[in-house]
Amino acid sequence: MKNNLKKLLIGLMIFTSITTGSAFAGDSFSIQVSCSIPEVPGLNAPPIKEETKGTPTEAEIIAAQNESQEQTPLTIQEDTEREIMLADRSTSSEITKTIYSR
Numbered sequence: 001m002k003n004n005l006k007k008l009l010i011g012l013m014i015f016t017s018i019t020t021g022s023a024f025a026g027d028s029f030s031i032q033v034s035c036s037i038p039e040v041p042g043l044n045a046p047p048i049k050e051e052t053k054g055t056p057t058e059a060e061i062i063a064a065q066n067e068s069q070e071q072t073p074l075t076i077q078e079d080t081e082r083e084i085m086l087a088d089r090s091t092s093s094e095i096t097k098t099i100y101s102r
Contacts, residue, residue: 075099079096079098081093081095
């Protein structure tokens with residue numbers, strides 16, 4: 001009777017692990033899990049190459065902008081005058097010259 005019960009228990013464990021995808025080992029229990037990862041161009045797949053004819057690329061546009069900026073530099077000059085109160089409670093006038101250039 002003990003032999004039959006052991007065989008039945010082992011058979012049930014094997015059948016359960018085959019049908020449910022789980023495995024028993026000592027005090028642990030594991031379950032198989034699967035998932036699918038979608039393709040994301042540029043992240044886990046090669047980027048999609050778009051062929052455009054006749055339209056400039058972003059790099060060409062930036063290069064053209066840089067060339068035009070180098071030819072005509074932009075300079076803005078600003079003079080500000082303000083009163084400063086000193087420690088002895090007297091005031092002093094100060095002129096600040098600020099030059100912005102690109």
